[in-house]
Amino acid sequence: MHTADPTLIYYTDYLRYQFLNVGFDNLAVVLWKNVDQLLYGMGSLVLPKVLDGLPVKILTEALAVAMIVGAVRLARRGIAVDYALFALVSAGILLIWHFPPNERFVLPFFPLLLAGLVAEVEYIVRAARRHKDFGQRVAGMMISGAMLFVLATGLALQLYLTFVFLEQSAEKSRAKLRDQRARSCATSVPLTAGSRPTYPLRRRFFPTTMPCSICTPAAGAIICLCSRAGGTPRTTRAS
Numbered sequence: 694m695h696t697a698d699p700t701l702i703y704y705t706d707y708l709r710y711q712f713l714n715v716g717f718d719n720l721a722v723v724l725w726k727n728v729d730q731l732l733y734g735m736g737s738l739v740l741p742k743v744l745d746g747l748p749v750k751i752l753t754e755a756l757a758v759a760m761i762v763g764a765v766r767l768a769r770r771g772i773a774v775d776y777a778l779f780a781l782v783s784a785g786i787l788l789i790w791h792f793p794p795n796e797r798f799v800l801p802f803f804p805l806l807l808a809g810l811v812a813e814v815e816y817i818v819r820a821a822r823r824h825k826d827f828g829q830r831v832a833g834m835m836i837s838g839a840m841l842f843v844l845a846t847g848l849a850l851q852l853y854l855t856f857v858f859l860e861q862s863a864e865k866s867r868a869k870l871r872d873q874r875a876r877s878c879a880t881s882v883p884l885t886a887g888s889r890p891t892y893p894l895r896r897r898f899f900p901t902t903m904p905c906s907i908c909t910p911a912a913g914a915i916i917c918l919c920s921r922a923g924g925t926p927r928t929t930r931a932s
Contacts, residue, residue, distance in 0.1 A: 714791035723789060730793035731784060732757040737796050738803050739810065740847040741854055756810065756843065763809030766816065776805050814840050 821833020
């Protein structure tokens, strides 16, 4: 489809949309921003973005670096080499992409990144135990303990997101939707004969118990098709 509309290009031609947004004039800025967001997205798979602030972001990106180093160690040992190559090529694309690579873009790498993080923690622990100098061993064990604490914190935050935060967010969205429907259905008038043909189409796709779902502008007002279980379809006008 040949069009100059950026919205249509976004949905029909990703490559063309890429060239419209990224060029040699801003490539350095795009790379800088995407490197930052790529590391932040990787680390946020373990330490979610619940707590905001520069120190938390630095810690999250440090986790991402540890993940990458661990994944490289695994690949050098011949473990998950194909997966590592896939992640490398995908990350290269994300670095020059026109959208910041957040968690949903790096989610396909999560098993590899998690394995890399575990491998790196194991490497640090072994190196700390084998070092001849007692002070170095203590420092290594302290670093290992700090990393384990961060991992435990990340697990606790993941559980909080899964069982508390998401449910609260969904309930807020449901309450907002109920409030919008109640306000839009504040006043109603019966359907006219001319309006009736639109109701079977609505009934075909939506249950009759769904209140005030379809709204269209008409005559300077919003007309919503409303129904109640076993009731008569109505239109609602909300100014």
